Structure formats: structure tokens, C-alpha cells
Amino acid sequence: MFCYQCQETAGCAGCTKSGVCGKGPRTAALQDMLVWVTKGLSEVAVRMREENQNVPDEVNSQVVENLFITITNANFDDEAIIRKIKETLEMKRELAKSLSGTEPMSPAALWDDAEHMEEKAKSVGVLSTEDEDIRSLRELITYGLKGMAAYLKHAAALEAKAENRNTADGKRDTAAFLEKALAATLNPALTAEELTALALETGEYGVTAMALLDEANTSSYGHPEITEVSIGVRKNPGILVSGHDLYDLEQLLEQTDGTGIDVYTHSEMLPAHYYPAFKKYSHFVGNYGNAWWKQKEEFEAFGGPILLTTNCLVPPRDSYKERLYTTGAVGYPGCRHIEAGEDGKKDFSQMINQAKQCPSPVELETGSIVGGFAHNQVLALAEPIVEAVKSGAIKKFVVMAGCDGRAPSRNYYTDFAKALPKDAVILTAGCAKYKYNKLNLGDIGGIPRVLDAGQCNDSYSLAVIALKLKEVFGLEDINDLPIIYNIAWYEQKAVIVLLALLSLGVKNIHLGPTLPAFLSPNVAKVLVQQFGIAGIGTVEDDMKLFFK
Numbered sequence: 001m002f003c004y005q006c007q008e009t010a011g012c013a014g015c016t017k018s019g020v021c022g023k024g025p026r027t028a029a030l031q032d033m034l035v036w037v038t039k040g041l042s043e044v045a046v047r048m049r050e051e052n053q054n055v056p057d058e059v060n061s062q063v064v065e066n067l068f069i070t071i072t073n074a075n076f077d078d079e080a081i082i083r084k085i086k087e088t089l090e091m092k093r094e095l096a097k098s099l100s101g102t103e104p105m106s107p108a109a110l111w112d113d114a115e116h117m118e119e120k121a122k123s124v125g126v127l128s129t130e131d132e133d134i135r136s137l138r139e140l141i142t143y144g145l146k147g148m149a150a151y152l153k154h155a156a157a158l159e160a161k162a163e164n165r166n167t168a169d170g171k172r173d174t175a176a177f178l179e180k181a182l183a184a185t186l187n188p189a190l191t192a193e194e195l196t197a198l199a200l201e202t203g204e205y206g207v208t209a210m211a212l213l214d215e216a217n218t219s220s221y222g223h224p225e226i227t228e229v230s231i232g233v234r235k236n237p238g239i240l241v242s243g244h245d246l247y248d249l250e251q252l253l254e255q256t257d258g259t260g261i262d263v264y265t266h267s268e269m270l271p272a273h274y275y276p277a278f279k280k281y282s283h284f285v286g287n288y289g290n291a292w293w294k295q296k297e298e299f300e301a302f303g304g305p306i307l308l309t310t311n312c313l314v315p316p317r318d319s320y321k322e323r324l325y326t327t328g329a330v331g332y333p334g335c336r337h338i339e340a341g342e343d344g345k346k347d348f349s350q351m352i353n354q355a356k357q358c359p360s361p362v363e364l365e366t367g368s369i370v371g372g373f374a375h376n377q378v379l380a381l382a383e384p385i386v387e388a389v390k391s392g393a394i395k396k397f398v399v400m401a402g403c404d405g406r407a408p409s410r411n412y413y414t415d416f417a418k419a420l421p422k423d424a425v426i427l428t429a430g431c432a433k434y435k436y437n438k439l440n441l442g443d444i445g446g447i448p449r450v451l452d453a454g455q456c457n458d459s460y461s462l463a464v465i466a467l468k469l470k471e472v473f474g475l476e477d478i479n480d481l482p483i484i485y486n487i488a489w490y491e492q493k494a495v496i497v498l499l500a501l502l503s504l505g506v507k508n509i510h511l512g513p514t515l516p517a518f519l520s521p522n523v524a525k526v527l528v529q530q531f532g533i534a535g536i537g538t539v540e541d542d543m544k545l546f547f548k
Ligand code: FSO
Pocket: 244, 267, 268, 292, 311, 312, 402, 403, 404, 430, 431, 432, 455, 456, 457, 490, 491, 492, 493, 494
């Protein structure tokens, strides 16, 4: 196997024997295969559009789900991956019949031999691209598209619910781009310059995808608002929900209403508490635990059923495996998987019945945290914030969005947050916040020093806020704002967030705790020269650098 798509890749170079994440070589090979056939299907979709044929919506759903499955810590279930490969081949075969063109197709578009997929998988992975710069760019684009697919999947889940949304054009364009870009990574004729341009274009569509999701979330559940979230527990049995899918959470809240079972969030589900629509559920009681990588201890202590709606899943201990349920793109052999029915709805009754037999959660901590500073809420506070900047009470904003992870080097972010001057405010989104959201960093004239916009996809909110501040201060360039970007990354959703920020013209982003292994020296050089991307240093050095 060879995989280097996440920050924790072995030796900062590549996982070759088995994944640091727990992904074994067979799963890795099958995921490579799934990505490759998805690119083949995308090429067929591109050809259909060139021939002015309509590409059915199911094709886009398949592409999006397939990519999501291959994101770090999403799916470890070989059988589920094999099913997706077969479905994709079947879809591709059917669609290819409608093509009339005579242009040669790539091997990925032509291949159709499911029986030998494991043998074939050996030759279609990352290392099948020999030139290291082309490989680097193809993977940068592919990982960005995986992140984009995750966000599109959430937006699509809410599509049927939300009314009066005018996002059809954005959706169609993003689907067409997703498939065009995937197919482009198969094209041997594309130069490094062309692929670099495509990576930046991926960022532009990343902004569109995050805007679509923002629209889907806020039109379904209202705009996030300042909220105090309990981090303690109550005496009732509970169900813990992790991951990013708000529609899954909503269905679970409806089905647990009145049953005497409490619902808690874990990791990236914490921001669900900020949405007005979920506040009506008195049994939606708080957040339990921390970021994804602490789940083994925390899931153990929770005592009740746990629902993983998306990554990040850590291979579970046997002790709580029978309490762990997966849904959507997530899967783990031996854990129960909840599929949506024909009507798109999910039935959580099995979990609910199990919860009734379980003890209440073990208390890990007490108190509360405050969040809900997505764009609408921050813009409602624009006046005092602008005043605080003008008066010098706030000197800098520090965007510390992104991911948390197991690497001890990530303690940098806790130390960095503690060392910040008292007139600096942290803007955050994603599970990175757990490194400093319980530090009680205080406030500046009533404005908390940690403003949590939400999940990693809500990094979009941070961009909206920055653009608004630029307007308010009458600046020409977003980089003239008193904002520092010190972003922590882990998996591929962070890649689309990074590409999105670059496409918005944000420069001098610091990325840590290490730079991606998939950036070849030449590609990294381009990012440094064109965008001023840099790594991190020691907290002491970085304080001097940022606050000179
Ligand atoms: Fe974290 Fe995992 Fe949201 Fe990621 S839970 S690491 S960037 O999946 O998606 O922030």
C-alpha cells in the first residue's frame, strides 16, 4: 500500500505497511480502486456533457459518496467498498453505451473487470503516477475534491428538506466541475502548470460547495447564535453523536424525543448546539468529550450507543464495538450500519432500544463552553467588534481553524493560544478548537477571545467575516486586515478549506503541525512563492514573527 493523504502519514512520507489511522493494506488497495473507477465514471460523465447529454443526478451522488468513503477515518469496511466499486462499474457500463464519440478513453474509463479488482488495484494507486510533481498535483486536486464531496453530501442530504432555496445552478456547476477535475487527473497530457491552475480552480469550487452547505444548514436550522453548551452529564441514559451530518442528528433528536434518553454531541457535532432549530429539544443536553482522536477512552466511558455520521472514526475497541453504529459514508466491519430507507429517512430504533438498557454516561468534566460565532452572529456584533479594532482593544485576529489530531506536536496550538497577547482574538472552526476551547481565555469588552464559527466547513463563515471586515474598513486587499492564519490540518476536508482560502486571495497562511507529505518540493515551492504558505516554528519564534 501507499497512502500519504493525511497529516499523520508514517514518517511524514507515506504509510506503506499499514495506516497510522488503522487502515490495512487490503482496505487501502480497495480505496485506491474505488477512487480510480470513480475517476473513470467521471470521465464518462464529462464525455456525456460534451455530447450535450444529460448526466443523471445519481452519477453525481455516486461520485460524491465514493470519494467521501475514501476520506481518512471514514470507512474501514472492505465489503462496503467492494459494493461501491461494483455499483460504479455498473453505472459506468450503462452510461458508456450512450456515448457516440470516437475519441479514445482512458484505461480507468474503459476498465470493467470486477472479478480482478484486487489484482488491478496494485497498479492504480498514488505511485502509478511516476513524475513526482504531476503526482503531487493530481493528489492535491483529488484530496481537495474528496473534501468538497463531503460537504456536497451534507448539502444534498438537506436539499429535500429546505424550501425556497435557489441553489440549483451552483449544484449543477459544482457537480460538473467535480467530475471534470477528477477526469483531468487521469489525463497524461496535462502539464504541471495546467494542474496547478486546476488546483486553484478546485479552491474556487470549494468556496461554492461550502456556501451551498452553509445555505442548506442555515435554511434548514436557522443561523447559529451565541450558545453556552454544557460539557457535563445528566443521570439519564444517553446516545452520543459524532461526525458532521446535521440531518442525521435531527432525525435522531426527533426519534429520541420523549423516550427519556439524552443526546450528546462529540467532536465535530458540537456546533449543532448553536443552531436555533435544535434548541427546542430539551433532551439535547450537551457535548461529551473532545476531538475525534480521544474517542477510544471517551466512547468507553460514555456507556451508551454512539453514532458516527462521518469521519473521524478510530478503529474501535471490542469493549464498545457493539454500542458503535455507523451511517452514511462511515463503516467498520462488525459495527452495525444504519442505511437510509427508500424515503431517505433513517430508523434509529435499534440504538434507542439499546440505550434504554445502558448506564448513564460517566462524567468527564463539568462546566460549559461558548460558541455560535458563524457569519450571521458575528456580523450582528460587527459594531462592537469594529469599535474594538478601531480603539485598539483588539489588535489582531488569529484564524486557528482546522483539525485536531494525536500528534504530540499539536500541543503547539494549546501553547500558542495561551501565549497570544491579550488583545488577540482567535477565530476558529473545525475540531482544532479542542486544543484551546476550554482554556478560559476570557473576553475583550464582552467579545470572547475564542470565537467558534462551527465545523470545519464553517471555515466558510470565517472567510465571509474577513470579506465583510475588509469592506467595513474600506480595504483593497483581504491581506491588509489584521488577521493571521495559523491553520492546523489533518485530513482532506482541510485540503479543500486551504484551497478555498487561497482562491479567495488569502496569503501567508501557516500550516501545521507539518506540511503535507503529498506536496513535492517543487509544488511546495510554488505555494510558498505565490501564496507565502509556510509551516510553523516554535511558539516563541512564531509569537515574535506574528506580533513583531
Ligand atoms: Fe475534524 Fe476529522 Fe471536521 Fe476533519 S473530525 S478532522 S477536517 O474529519 O472534518 O474537523
